[in-house]
Amino acid sequence: MDYAWTFPGALFIPRNMPIPNEQKVLLLKTERGDFTIEPYGVDKPGPGEVLVRIESTALNPVDWKIKAWGYLHTVKEYPAIVGTDAAGVVVALGEGVTKFAVGDKIFHQGYFANRLATFKQYTIISAEIAAKIPDNITFDQAATIPLGIATGVTGLYAQAREGGGAELTPLWKPGGRGKYAGQPIVIFGGSSSVGQYTIQLARLSGFSPIITTVSPHNNDFVKTLGATHTIDRRLSSSEIIAEVKKITSEPIKIVYDAISLGSTQEIAYEITASGGTLVLTLPSEVPDEKLTPYKKIVFTLGSVQVPEHRALGIELYQNLTQLVASGEIKPNPVEILPDGLAGIPDGLERMKKDLISGKKLVAHPQET
Template sequence: MSSTIPSQQKALFLLSKQGDWKVDHTPVLKPKAGEVLIRVESSALNPVDWKVRDWGLDVIPEYPTILGCDSAGVVIAVGEGVKSVAIGDKVIHQGEFDVRKGSFQQYNLELSHLVAKLPPNLTFDQGATISTAAATAAISFYGPKVDLGGLALTPPWTNGGRGKYAGTPLLIIGGASSVGQAVIQFAQLSGFSPIVTTASLSGADRLKSLGATHVIDRYADLPSSLQVITATPFSLIYDAISSPETKETAHSILAEGGTLIIVEQPGVKEAVPTKEVIAPWAGVNQSPNKEIGAELMANLSALLENGDIKVSILLCLLDCTRNSYAVGDKPNMVEVIPNGLAGIPDGLDRLRKYQVIAKKLVVHPQETL
């Protein structure tokens, strides 16, 4: 069953490993059993998109390919057996790096159990900023305790999961990042306390409203600042920045027998066997995290609509432009890049050069000329 669907669409292709970008025509694919076809209204840019291309990461099965791992849109066709969503539903989902599911195109496919309905209080642009940050945090905490998995904690959406880890201290490096803010909120739902994070103090009130109990100036001496809060070493540290410097600092202050979660490989140069370092893979549609990914997406709409999760970008550092907006505690601040898919390479270059602060870049694929 489907609505009127074009036979052709436009997509941004990565032509080869570390190769060129090209906007080109490609067929609109039909959903298989269990899949939905989505008209992509907004697609967010993430640092992983430029890193896959520039660094030639081995996560692409074949080229040319289509990148993009965050989007929001409208279901326009459903495959056999789909019951959880219907044609016309507004949804958010995490794309995959291939021509079927990458979000840097006007129409893409996804398994129906891996999409979440867009809450009515959110726009497409806001919805497009959510999936990867939420998945990174949730998989880190609740994913299976295997390579590329997480800590296998009990999720807060299950019976007995909310508040289960009360009294367990957590240190987060980079709490103002998209992932950092998601980590703070899932940690609060799980009961972690204290929740200490590093960030610019200009955003301290915002981070405390999300669940942080203490905010340390990101430029302060971290070990001495932590001593003021607690003399007990942290057995769990989440490095949402994962630069070489932050990883080494976090590892040095981690308690013996503790765990450091990083979001980017390689690991710590001087790692010791008595301190665990894990790097979860944030894809909800790939092993080993398919099961927890499906659970997250099944519960994400309710968490967002109830205000339990507000995956947001701090507003204090930049003024809004004509194509940017901020609305209360919703996922924001968003800058819409002009020219649709053709604007993505320039946007990724801005991310590469660290020229994007306190906002997410999104494109509207349907505006591609």
């Protein structure tokens, strides 16, 4: 076994815990095929990486879309493992890793490559885009954060280019906190996972009012996150636009559509003021005849794993533990699925049928 010092005079601590040769994974054997539980090898961490024993992994809409549609070539090779949210324990350190020790509890965003995905019992992550889980939240709560917050962060703060964002000053940069005080923002889908994190980021960036569309049973909940006004998401387009106008007469320069269905995109684009930016989480479906050169549309890619968002991701993960520990960023409410990885396919079906409201489904891979 490989050993490392913690500090001079301290006891030796193991650099690596015993690691099985084999794990269980949820495998999509063929494009648009069925999920099965299969034995699979355990990868070794390379330089700068750690191996994580996943205690909790969260489900996201992209996971059912990949299964149902072979989605947008997100997954290039089959058999494929999906899942991109993990919270767990560091069990081995790759060369050069000093940020974490074996036994640390960490959370991170996975990626659509079998080595980095999270519907499995062990996964690999670069230490620079992972963070320690603070004591005030559980593994389950931590697993709800990575993809959702990444999408809020890239949408608001990444450069205004394809896959980027509205190019606001990140809240952790000098002058970033509260910078947009007095400026309105409209967030479509405030009770969705992405919507919940985007409301909280908008609050920390100073936006006010923060107007969001939800089902009325989520009104009080999204106000605990920072929404100042809610609008019933089932109202017609013209009613939603009229409700926004009743709340503010200021030009709305930032509109974030966390839902990004064709129907929400059209209203969101109309609400966006001239000179403003509409952030989408799915590709634009705004009809050509409605487009004007005076409003920007950006479809954000909510991943800190891709090279274009890596630097932003490193900054996010340098600040994330503290943001959560302080209670400034709250995790999504959680529902735990039964049967470990085997419970995931049913959970994805429920998401596909639009049966999940205001919470994140989480599975425990070690209970498979």
